[in-house]
Amino acid sequence: MQGINDKFPHLPQRISGLRDLAYNLWWSWHPEGRGLFKLLSRQGWYLSNHNPVKMLNRLSKEVLEAACADPHFLRHYDAVMARFESYMDISSSWFCAHVADPKDCTIAYFSAEYGLHHALPFYAGGLGFLAGDFLKECSDLGIPLVAVGFMYPQGYLRQMISSDGWQVGACEMLDRENAPIRKMLGADGNPIMIKVPVMDPPIYLEVWKVQVGKTSLYLIDTSSDANEPWNRVISDRLYTGDLEQRLRQEIVLGIGGVRILQALGVDYTVLHLNEGHPAFAVLERIREMVESGIGFRDALDAVQRTTVFTTHTPVPAGHDVFSYHLMDKYFGTYLPALDLSREEFFRLGTNPAKPDGFNMTAFAMRVSAYLNAVSKKHGEVTRQMWRQLWPDIAEENVPIDYITNGVHVPSWIDRRLGDVIFNRYLGRTWLEEHEQKSIWELVDDIPDNILWEHHNAMKSMLIAKIRERAREKWQISGSDPRLVMASGVMLDPAALTLGFARRFASYKRPTLLLQDLTRLQRIIDDPWRPVQIIFAGKAHQDDQQSKLLLQSVFNVAKEQAFGGRIAFVEDYDELLAQYMVHGVDVWVNNPLPPMEASGTSGMKATLNGVPQLSVMDGWWIEGYNGKNGWAVLGAPEGEDRDERDASAMYDLLEKEIVPLYYDVDEDGISHGWVKVMKETIKMTGPNFSARRMAKEYTEKFYRKAIEASMKAEFGRGRGGGRARSDLFEKI
Numbered sequence: 001m002q003g004i005n006d007k008f009p010h011l012p013q014r015i016s017g018l019r020d021l022a023y024n025l026w027w028s029w030h031p032e033g034r035g036l037f038k039l040l041s042r043q044g045w046y047l048s049n050h051n052p053v054k055m056l057n058r059l060s061k062e063v064l065e066a067a068c069a070d071p072h073f074l075r076h077y078d079a080v081m082a083r084f085e086s087y088m089d090i091s092s093s094w095f096c097a098h099v100a101d102p103k104d105c106t107i108a109y110f111s112a113e114y115g116l117h118h119a120l121p122f123y124a125g126g127l128g129f130l131a132g133d134f135l136k137e138c139s140d141l142g143i144p145l146v147a148v149g150f151m152y153p154q155g156y157l158r159q160m161i162s163s164d165g166w167q168v169g170a171c172e173m174l175d176r177e178n179a180p181i182r183k184m185l186g187a188d189g190n191p192i193m194i195k196v197p198v199m200d201p202p203i204y205l206e207v208w209k210v211q212v213g214k215t216s217l218y219l220i221d222t223s224s225d226a227n228e229p230w231n232r233v234i235s236d237r238l239y240t241g242d243l244e245q246r247l248r249q250e251i252v253l254g255i256g257g258v259r260i261l262q263a264l265g266v267d268y269t270v271l272h273l274n275e276g277h278p279a280f281a282v283l284e285r286i287r288e289m290v291e292s293g294i295g296f297r298d299a300l301d302a303v304q305r306t307t308v309f310t311t312h313t314p315v316p317a318g319h320d321v322f323s324y325h326l327m328d329k330y331f332g333t334y335l336p337a338l339d340l341s342r343e344e345f346f347r348l349g350t351n352p353a354k355p356d357g358f359n360m361t362a363f364a365m366r367v368s369a370y371l372n373a374v375s376k377k378h379g380e381v382t383r384q385m386w387r388q389l390w391p392d393i394a395e396e397n398v399p400i401d402y403i404t405n406g407v408h409v410p411s412w413i414d415r416r417l418g419d420v421i422f423n424r425y426l427g428r429t430w431l432e433e434h435e436q437k438s439i440w441e442l443v444d445d446i447p448d449n450i451l452w453e454h455h456n457a458m459k460s461m462l463i464a465k466i467r468e469r470a471r472e473k474w475q476i477s478g479s480d481p482r483l484v485m486a487s488g489v490m491l492d493p494a495a496l497t498l499g500f501a502r503r504f505a506s507y508k509r510p511t512l513l514l515q516d517l518t519r520l521q522r523i524i525d526d527p528w529r530p531v532q533i534i535f536a537g538k539a540h541q542d543d544q545q546s547k548l549l550l551q552s553v554f555n556v557a558k559e560q561a562f563g564g565r566i567a568f569v570e571d572y573d574e575l576l577a578q579y580m581v582h583g584v585d586v587w588v589n590n591p592l593p594p595m596e597a598s599g600t601s602g603m604k605a606t607l608n609g610v611p612q613l614s615v616m617d618g619w620w621i622e623g624y625n626g627k628n629g630w631a632v633l634g635a636p637e638g639e640d641r642d643e644r645d646a647s648a649m650y651d652l653l654e655k656e657i658v659p660l661y662y663d664v665d666e667d668g669i670s671h672g673w674v675k676v677m678k679e680t681i682k683m684t685g686p687n688f689s690a691r692r693m694a695k696e697y698t699e700k701f702y703r704k705a706i707e708a709s710m711k712a713e714f715g716r717g718r719g720g721g722r723a724r725s726d727l728f729e730k731i
């Protein structure tokens with residue numbers, strides 16, 4: 001049905017399994033998978049930017065036939081294919097053994113973005129990587145999840161900085177033929193085409209599939225010629241600033257997404273909304289039930305008891321509010337099919353504290369039985385922020401739980417650290433058992449010189465990568481030498497290196513370290529103990545304020561006085577993130593508390609033994625233990641918060657971090673530093689993995705929602721889940 005057999009026509013029969021392998025992102029977190037493609041053609045792998053589909057499209061028939069005649073390659077091919085097949089067998093999975101037969105309980109997961117691999121630019125930042133890591137982990141555990149999202153053909157913003165420091169990005173079209181995605185075809189061999197019910201003129205959706213191990217991800221594409229020109233651009237790119245377009249996106253994602261699963265025959269029991277964007281999915285689920293003769297109240301009740309909603313941010317811009325006028329325009333003809341009045345519908349989406357429109361978060365919270373924030377602190381903040389939805393309940397009893405985010409360990413661990421060092425000192429099965437605390441205690445047995453040398457090698461690789469990019473840029477655009485200096489060519493592998501890399505948004509305070517340039521220069525310019533800072537990150541194209549922040553950072557990087565020790569590296573993406581979280585010495589994180597719901601990039605760094613210097617917000621409140629990095633105890637509030645937070649960071653750098661890093665023994669190693677590195681790994685491995693997180697979602701929510709739906713099938717439509725019907729009596 002998926003029409004991939006016509007791909008790679010040159011591929012000989014003997015190694016035709018490479019076709020399935022290339023289209024399954026399994027290779028992206030299994031080194032043996034990547035190794036097989038590298039073995040096929042090292043140069044092809046490099047030139048394709050580590051993308052096997054692109055590589056197989058380009059390799060000549062001769063190369064493929066030669067591989068077929070090479071016993072060494074074939075041995076590896078057979079071994080890798082056997083592992084791949086055994087991985088894909090769901091019957092031996094954790095979920096199957098501990099929860100239920102996956103056949104009976106699919107979970108439909110909806111998210112506006114997914115960060116899976118740099119070849120698939122369908123993400124803006126943390127939310128996307130969280131979703132991507134979650135899909136991979138669900139695959140590893142055999143959690144029967146099917147995911148829905150968007151194929152943003154213009155998702156990739158190629159960031160370029162002009163000589164005055166202004167981000168002048170251009171969107172690059174996704175090369176669909178060369179990406180590991182395939183279009184879903186119907187029985188007639190034509191692309192399947194699904195109509196979104198609400199819209200007039202109608203919108204038709206085509207669907208692409210990404211195979212993420214055992215998890216299927218379906219991506220919506222509105223670019224079909226069957227659509228009116230203004231509808232073709234709905235899925236063009238993430239988070240447009242135009243509210244009407246955004247509403248149309250969310251209708252397409254939520255309602256269209258449910259239609260797609262229906263058309264593909266995906267039967268699911270649980271719906272998981274990752275953030276408020278896809279919440280209209282609930283309506284379409286209800287509509288399906290109403291159509292089959294169930295009344296609205298009962299349908300809502302049944303849907304609610306099997307719906308999970310995860311909220312990801314306290315930042316106001318993260319909560320979409322649509323005007324009633326816009327809602328009328330799009331939902332006028334849809335509501336009758338739900339047996340729902342306009343007033344009742346709007347009440348479901350009203351935020352009593354600010355009743356200025358239809359609030360997607362308020363709506364999602366009212367229609368889901370299982371609600372969670374993404375760290376302990378974020379749980380408190382969210383309960384406070386939304387307590388008005390439960391006016392009769394004390395704030396601490398507001399039914400919003402938390403599940404702290406985690407990162408997918410196989411995706412973010414450096415391969416050498418995992419395969420060579422951990423395999424040796426933690427035991428060969430460390431990865432399979434990585435949520436066990438006791439395994440990580442063995443990190444203390446790693447000889448200091450091994451960890452130190454490994455890290456220095458990673459740092460050299462990062463700096464080499466940055467220089468390679470700078471050289472390319474200079475060769476191609478022949479830019480102003482000062483721009484080249486600012487892009488990191490003067491970085492020194494021997495200097496203490498701080499990294500700040502993430503989406504540029506004002507609450508993340510990217511310029512905080514630059515508050516007092518005189519003091520910073522004293523820290524950086526110490527001839528005996530030099531310090532350097534690498535910045536990277538993109539600003540949203542419509543966000544002028546963040547572009548100004550980026551410009552300030554860039555202009556400081558350009559200043560001769562800093563001697564190239566402050567660098568801004570363009571085009572932050574998954575690949576650069578890998579180099580950065582493995583290669584810098586300290587990961588810097590200084591958002592404005594309590595705006596960072598969790599943060600995950602710091603977990604990627606600490607997993608690799610890179611300690612964090614962070615304000616106390618998000619996951620760091622749970623992660624920091626006094627031995628594994630540094631906590632910035634600045635100002636809890638007040639006008640001069642930035643100043644005081646910055647000053648606390650300089651203090652830590654001057655008094656603790658720099659002295660510790662340069663306190664090297666005769667063997668050239670700072671043993672005190674390596675101790676901190678070990679503590680970071682020991683804390684992150686068991687506590688902040690996507691495995692711990694996915695198991696928590698399963699135990700806290702999925703299991704109960706599955707039970708609730710089973711009970712409903714055997715009789716009455718109640719029980720299970722959190723009883724939330726009282727809420728609806730009031731509307």
Ligand SMILES: *Cc1c(COP(=O)(O)O)cnc(C)c1O
Nearest residue numbers: 125126502573574577599600601
């Ligand atoms: C992990 C990751 C993020 C999230 O970073 P935070 O600092 O946690 O917001 C953003 N972008 C990329 C490329 C990432 O890998």
